[in-house]
Amino acid sequence: MHPLVLERPRDLSAALSFGAQAGRNDAPVEYIAGGTDMVQLLQEYVRRPDRLVSLAGILDDGIEIGPQGLRLGAAATMAEVAAHQAVVEQFPLISQALLNSASPQVRNQATMGGNLLQRTRCPYFRDIGYEACNKRAPGSGCAALDGENRWHAVLGTSDDCIAVHPSDLAVALVALDASVELRGTGGDRSVPLSDLHRLPRDTPHLEAVLEPGEVITAITVPATTAGLRSHYLKVRDRASFEFAVVSAAVAIETDGARIRQARVALGGVGTKPWRLPNVETALAGADFEPAVLRQAAALAAEGTRGRGHNDFKIELMQRAIVRAVEIAGARR
Amino acid sequence: MTAALIGKSVSRVDGRLKVTGAATYAAEFEVPNLAHAAVVRSIAANGRIAIDTAEAERAPGVIAVVTHRNAPRLAYQPHKGLPDAAVGERLHVLQDDRVNHQGQPIALVVAETLEQAVHAAEVVRVTYRNEAAATDIKSVDPVLPTGKPAEWEIRRGEPDSAFEQAEFRVDQTYVIPRENHNPIEMFATIAAWEGNSLTLWDKSQWVHNVAEEIAAVFGIATDNVRVISPFVGGAFGSGLRCWPHVTLAALGARVAGRPVKLLLSRREMYYGVGYRPHTVQRAALGASRDGQLQAIRHEGHQETSTYEEFTEALLSATRFLHSCPNVHTRHRIAPMNVHTPTYMRAPGEASGAYALESAMDELAVALNMDPVELRLRNEPDRDESKDLPFSSRSTRECYRAAAERFGWSQRTAEPRSMRDGRSLIGWGMASATYPMNYAPASAMARLLPDGTAEVMSAASDMGPGTWTSMTQVAADTLGLPIERVKFTLGDTRLPRAPIHGGSMTMASVGSAVQAACRKARDEALARAGANNLEEAMKRSGQIIEATADVTPGDETKRFSMHAFGAVFVEVAVDPDLGETRVRRIVGAYGAGRVVNSKIARSQCIGGMIGGIGMALMEHSVVDLRNGRVTNANLAEYAVPVHADAPPVMDVIFVDEHDPHVNPLGVKGLGEIALVGVAPAIANAIFHATGKRVRQLPITPDKLL
DSSP: OOOOEEEOOSSHHHHHTTOOOTTBTTOSEEEESSOTTHHHHHHTTSOOOSEEEEOTTTSOOOEEEETTEEEEETTOBHHHHHHOHHHHHHOHHHHHHHHTSSOHHHHHHOBHHHHHHOOOOOHHHHOTTOOOBTTTSTTSOBSSTTSOOTTOOSBSOOSSOOOOOOOSHHHHHHHTTOEEEEEETTEEEEEEHHHHBOOOTTOTTBOBOOOTTOEEEEEEEEGGGTTOEEEEEEEOSSSSSSOOSEEEEEEEEEETTEEEEEEEEEESSBSSOEEOHHHHHHHTTOOSOHHHHHHHHHGGGTTOOOOSTTTHHHHHHHHHHHHHHHHHHHOO | OOOOOTTSOOOOTTHHHHHTTOSOOGGGOOOTTOEEEEEEEOSOSSEEEEEEOHHHHHSTTEEEEEETTTSOOOOOOOOOOTTSOSEEOOOOOSSSSEEOSTTOEEEEEEESSHHHHHHHHHTOEEEEEEOOOOOOGGGSOOBOOSSOHHHHEEEESOHHHHHHHOSEEEEEEEEEOOBOOOOSSOOEEEEEEETTEEEEEEOOSOHHHHHHHHHHHHTOOGGGEEEEOOOOSOOTTTTSSOOHHHHHHHHHHHHHTSOEEEEOOTTTHHHHSOOBOOEEEEEEEEEOTTOOEEEEEEEEEEEEOSSEEOOOOSSTGGGTSSOOSOEEEEEEEEEOSSOOOOOOSSTTHHHHHHHHHHHHHHHHHHHTOOHHHHHHHTOOSSBTTTTBOBSOOOHHHHHHHHHHHHTGGGOOOSTTOEEETTEEEEEEEEEEEEEOOOOOEEEEEEEOTTSOEEEEOSOOOSSSOHHHHHHHHHHHHHTOOGGGEEEEOSBTTSOOOOOSOTTOHHHHHHHHHHHHHHHHHHHHHHHHTOSOHHHHHHHHOSOEEEEEEEOOOSHHHHOBOEEEEEEEEEEEEOTTTOOEEEEEEEEEEEOBOOSOHHHHHHHHHHHHHHHHHHHHTOOOOBOTTTOOBTTOSTTTSOOOOGGGSOSEEEEEEOOOOOSSSOTTOBOOOTTTTTTTHHHHHHHHHHHHHSOOOOBSSOOGGGGO
């Protein structure tokens, strides 16, 4: 681990004053919360901040449900949120996505805010034995483009980066129109989750839109998405404790045997959590006929770009959407 | 007399120590004045290095930075232990400026704390002069291993013409990727010198070999090296050899003049110890219409390093598992810029069986014959490769018992004909075999006047239950309650045991323990003139010690000795998403006498789960451009987790009394339990989907 100073501020305003920069990979001052991802990256020299600002004990960890919807404190753990009764009953998609993530030990430690800002699993990002990684070392190139890229993205890619955003939670949240509340020295603001992460473009080291000092304080999910029929489908090489090969988060409103409105997002395939408005439009008014679902899901392939080993994801993600819609439709 | 203990279900005697954290593993020994080491490893696959250590030497807490420029010249006297490659020379560490594989150690930092050592290692500046590297097996021409070509290419009958003339033929290529053992305990060594004597606390499957290797490397007497390794947190063969990090720990301790601990990180586990090699096999079977095998042609080649020729028993079972008059096997190696592979659970046998038993299944499909029936029609009367009788062979009983327990008669032969809801259900099976290995071993038994006994041998227990089974054999032989017998292992000061591999520990160490206990017992009874041992121990008032050595006779000249088995598997495959889950495995084994039914079952279940890993997920993904392992961690290198373990894992031990193999009558179980599982799963997936995947692991993308 690169030698660093661990700051343990007494309260949030003290924490903000350090000017820590979340969501970019070249910052000298960073935050640490649950640390499940950060510690790995520090140990392997992928991130080398000089100063680490601990958020332990000073961030909201409450879980509240009210007329406005759901509010998850940024320090609530994955385990707490997954098991929370109101979440389970009204936002089962979130609970399901969380329970399909990581292991019980990790879920007991990892926080909401940290989950959203965790880094890609791209092996070239995580192994400093590779010089080329634009995300880790801006301008150094991308070893994944023509390398072992079975894990990599087919949506939102650029010629500089094809790394997948690994969070399951973010995929469910983006489907449910969630937002994040940010606090900085300049005050509070709310950002739709779909705008939190940046596309890699030619600056893949800039991962999120947080300003210096800013921290995620809470996640809010609007009441309008409560109680929807939903399903989080995760395809992977083993039954548990693995990142998605492909995942699909689906929430639908039905009108008899037809879909009135659908929300569809994908994981494991995008450089950020990937919402699919074109698929949603095609599903609106559709019945559950497999051919109809299949046709709507095919629109997910628009704009995809495979790099060889990951070409299969383009087909698999369409099948995952169909299956998730079918399962969600069959739920009461 | 107490009731016979051999064959009983006895819980692990070391279980409590392990689950309470009281068992001490290599990295956990407390040694005064300990310094910590970290290794700098090559990020080039071939070339020369130049090193700048100035910044590292100035880093806080650093005691020494050792590179090829300042390292003591090590003796590296000739030494080849059983697990070493027969041809080639082991990697010499820090002796010159050449690197020939990714992850090769190129510098060692010793510091006051682990963190300081790791940090200083990170600021060692290395420049590489890269040279062309062979990192893709497709670009390497495989060659026969050096020497004794008759061992590597074997023919009987007229395999080529018999294959051409056969009415039914299968000829396919099967690929196994590189796999790493991934034991949960990472390798660690603590080295402490006192003058010219060295003590090593190490993770090892063979302490005596570590002592001999390190003595040869440093040019000191073997007696001057003591190796202590009481507990091993899984190894699966990765601890058979003495790897370069043991030398590095001892070197660091010598340079620093202090005891040094070296612990490999998880990423280093993919570079610092061996692995199951990437293996390409072609299997061609020819048969008559009634399913009689007419010809087998089976060839395979595997990656090895540029400095050692690693070989394993890839094709040996092909020559005797099924009856066939015309057989050709050819085993080649592909020397590459990689580090040397090593034995991984059922080395060779599990890999070879994947190709052979998949091809048998393809032949059964071609013949429209039940795969069990095909095997029964080719059941040999004797070992046709050695022209010897089998000491015992219970294959038929295994097929029958496992098929019956599984309900095989309910199978419909047509692929995609069995379903459960959306899932395609597949039933598949394969045969299994592993040689009975029995090697010279020694043990000592010490009877104490208080009515307890201490029994010992320098064996190892990487998980199969050596601690427990040896206690059982000793208590059974002595006729003492098991609580009064204490067995000790894992120290070169104890009587020599053979390598803890090749499924030979029960046969070899068990027979030695039995012999030593018999000898001690007879002596105690004779001395006291009693016929009750407890009475005799009390009456004599003295410690009675007996050491026994056992050694195999000429039985290998008279018999072919192997364990045999059959594995039946049910899979469910999602036809849209390509996910495969194993629902049931039934394995039946004829493995001689079973000493502890509980631990034996546990060992077989472990093999089944390992086979699920091999079939469905395990794959060290090597970047073909430069030889780095891209998934050198336990998140992206998938091994089965609890959720992957099928709800039904049934283990059947068929009754088998084999008086020829060894005094205990055991054949070993550790490795046969893995053999056959991967092909049985692959065959079940074909039955479920109609898709034959000939490249492991069978991940969802291959079934879309």
